[in-house]
Amino acid sequence: MATDDDRLLLHACCGPCASVAVPDWREAGRTVTTLFFNPNIEPAAEYRRRLESMRTLAGAVAAPLIVVEADEAGDETQRAFEAWRDAVSAVGPADREARCRLCIVVRLFESARQAAQRGFPRFATTLSVSPYQMHDAIEEAGLMAAATFGVEYLYRDQRPLFQRHYEESRRLGLYRQPYCGCALSKWEAWHQKRARRASAP
Numbered sequence: 695m696a697t698d699d700d701r702l703l704l705h706a707c708c709g710p711c712a713s714v715a716v717p718d719w720r721e722a723g724r725t726v727t728t729l730f731f732n733p734n735i736e737p738a739a740e741y742r743r744r745l746e747s748m749r750t751l752a753g754a755v756a757a758p759l760i761v762v763e764a765d766e767a768g769d770e771t772q773r774a775f776e777a778w779r780d781a782v783s784a785v786g787p788a789d790r791e792a793r794c795r796l797c798i799v800v801r802l803f804e805s806a807r808q809a810a811q812r813g814f815p816r817f818a819t820t821l822s823v824s825p826y827q828m829h830d831a832i833e834e835a836g837l838m839a840a841a842t843f844g845v846e847y848l849y850r851d852q853r854p855l856f857q858r859h860y861e862e863s864r865r866l867g868l869y870r871q872p873y874c875g876c877a878l879s880k881w882e883a884w885h886q887k888r889a890r891r892a893s894a895p
């Protein structure tokens with residue numbers, strides 16, 4: 695039986711990734727509470743759609759869900775978010791790596807802060823389900839955030855679960871997003887799609 699020591703605050707980037715990450719953490723013996731904090735999803739309608747999908751998932755797997763909006767984040771997170779905005783406006787689409795690393799820091803700093811504030815001993819993120827994310831950046835940001843807020847960070851490579859998230863999303867009727875989240879990623883996805891169409895026989 696789970697005890698207080700098993701509690702895990704799981705940052706969720708979206709319902710589909712959480713649909714496979716939550717059961718996986720439970721199988722590993724963790725009692726999971728989910729946290730939705732993804733402040734740079736644009737436009738606002740897309741943010742609401744992803745949050746709604748996360749609410750559906752939380753209900754389906756009976757996991758508590760905490761939602762933190764951008765203006766509720768702590769000072770460290772706000773500073774990281776400003777650095778992310780500066781990086782986006784300074785380098786634009788040219789340096790995806792720089793902006794994505796900062797974006798991960800923003801989300802994991804707030805996750806660690808929420809874990810510490812709410813008495814969770816540890817936190818993790820569903821970003822580790824995606825093969826499109828930089829896993830070294832996830833691990834680095836998680837450890838840095840953990841050290842800053844005095845909680846434990848758990849990294850688990852959940853990429854082998856990625857294929858299953860399609861199946862779970864269909865089964866649970868979850869909205870699956872067509873781009874990563876920020877406005878630049880939407881623009882990039884649109885261009886990639888156009889390029890694929892243009893090169894199709």
Ligand code: SF4
Nearest residue numbers: 794797874875876879
């Ligand atoms: S592409 Fe995704 S990970 Fe990178 S900055 Fe945009 S939302 Fe964040």
